[in-house]
Amino acid sequence: MLDRSHLMVVREVERQGSLTAAADTLNLTQSALSHAVKKLEQQLGTPVWTREGRSMRLTQAGQYLLSLANRMLPQFERAEERMKQYAQGERGTLRIGMECAPCYQWLLKVVSPYLARWPDVDVDVKQRFQFGGIGALIGYEIDVLVTPDPLKKSELHFQPVFxxxxxxxxxxxxxxxxxxxxxxxxxxxxxxxxxxxxxxxxxxxxxxxxxxxxxxxxxxxxxxxxxxxxxxxxxxxxxxxxxxxxxxxxxxxxxxxxxxxxxxxxKQIFLGTRKTDDDIDYLAAFVKAAREWKWADAKMRD
CATH class of the missing domain: 3.40.190.10 (Periplasmic binding protein-like II)
Structure with missing residues (x-):
């Protein structure tokens, strides 16, 4: 049966390029990881990697597992992070992805008063998702996407903020x-x-x-x-x-x-969020704060 540990092995071997490096990252011995790889392939009944000297290349089945790992593991990690925050009495971390380079200046103006109103929420801005943010939002790697180019997806909301x-x-x-x-x-x-x-x-x-x-x-x-x-x-x-x-x-x-x-x-700037997160109060408050900044800024210019 396929489980989370298998997906972690597939992801780390691909990231590190070898069993030795992957074993170090996963805190396993090389022999233990080799055994896990062999057992996984036996359970699946198909090779996941082909060996080329010391390097390993994913087969078609392995590529499918890697795609699954990249979609599922961030969701597990996000869920664990959120449960830990709940256990500690914290609300969580709001992870914002940017697809609009000049909007970083705008974001600073929104974040400052937001943090003052929500002292138990941290904010993390991830600019490495520039121009690929839709996938990061769907994959639970970010919680909010700032973009001038919304993309219609059934599982996402896009709200114009200014x-x-x-x-x-x-x-x-x-x-x-x-x-x-x-x-x-x-x-x-x-x-x-x-x-x-x-x-x-x-x-x-x-x-x-x-x-x-x-x-x-x-x-x-x-x-x-x-x-x-x-x-x-x-x-x-x-x-x-x-x-x-x-x-x-x-x-x-x-x-x-x-x-x-x-x-x-x-032009318009939109904030994209997942529909499954509609009940998260601090996320809804951030969207509201972003919309309010638009009016405050307009009045300032007048």
């Missing part, structure tokens, strides 16, 4: 700073600075440049918002960011936000 406008950010002395709006053609001679994201997930491309069959002179990738906007302020390029973020940085840097096209580009 609206924003995507704008072009240029230095105050840039020729485009005086424009009411920019056209795609005007970016053909510009250095476009973006986060390290595929162009098929960047609004500046999908909703502005690509439909006009225009490419920038050069596409430069920078990971951090601060460095990106310092480059823009010094005339080294232009960037596309939410208007609220551009206006915040413009308070202390020589930056100007300019509308993208005559009509602009309207």
């Amino acid at each position: 609206d924003y406008e995507q704008v072009l950010v240029v230095g105050d002395n840039h020729t485009l700073a005086a424009k009411a709006y920019v056209t795609p053609e005007q970016l053909a001679h510009e250095v476009l600075i973006t986060y390290p994201v595929g162009t098929d997930r960047l609004d500046i491309y999908t909703q502005f440049l690509t439909p006009a069959n225009i490419m920038p002179k050069r596409h430069k990738v920078i990971e951090t918002t601060d460095i990106m906007l310092q480059m823009v302020a010094s005339g080294r390029g232009v960037a596309a960011l939410p208007r609220w973020l551009a206006e915040e940085y413009a308070q202390w840097m020589p930056l100007t936000p300019v509308k993208l096209g005559r009509k602009g580009i309207a």
Whole structure:
């Protein structure tokens, strides 16, 4: 019969690449792990690995077990963590995955008052799930997904938490700073600075440049918002960011936000959660806090 320990063995052997390394991780002797591997294959009646010298490669059956392990083990681990927290009188940890690089600045504004209201809840932000967050949410590796691109799934909720406008950010002395709006053609001679994201997930491309069959002179990738906007302020390029973020940085840097096209580009940020978590009070409170920040921010700008 297949059980959790078998899935752990499959996952660790694949992660470590050898029985010796996997045995160390699982706190087993190599002989004990070899015996467990042999017994598993005997029980299943099919090989799980093929041996290639000291390395091991998963068979088709092994690949299926690995897929199962990657789906199921995080759920076991999350359940154990939650039970431990309940036993200790704690509510738990809210794990937030980010699919929106500039939204990290927004998240900081939401998290600070939230932690003050919920002192028995910890918050963990996992940016390693960027651009693959749906799978992490379904697999119980995160509890909330911050994303501008919701995906309809029967087991998930996606709630819009705030609206924003995507704008072009240029230095105050840039020729485009005086424009009411920019056209795609005007970016053909510009250095476009973006986060390290595929162009098929960047609004500046999908909703502005690509439909006009225009490419920038050069596409430069920078990971951090601060460095990106310092480059823009010094005339080294232009960037596309939410208007609220551009206006915040413009308070202390020589930056100007300019509308993208005559009509602009309207966007929304969504929070994704699992329907099975609807009864978790501190999670619902976080979503509520995120929605409230939108109105507070709008009033602040007014």
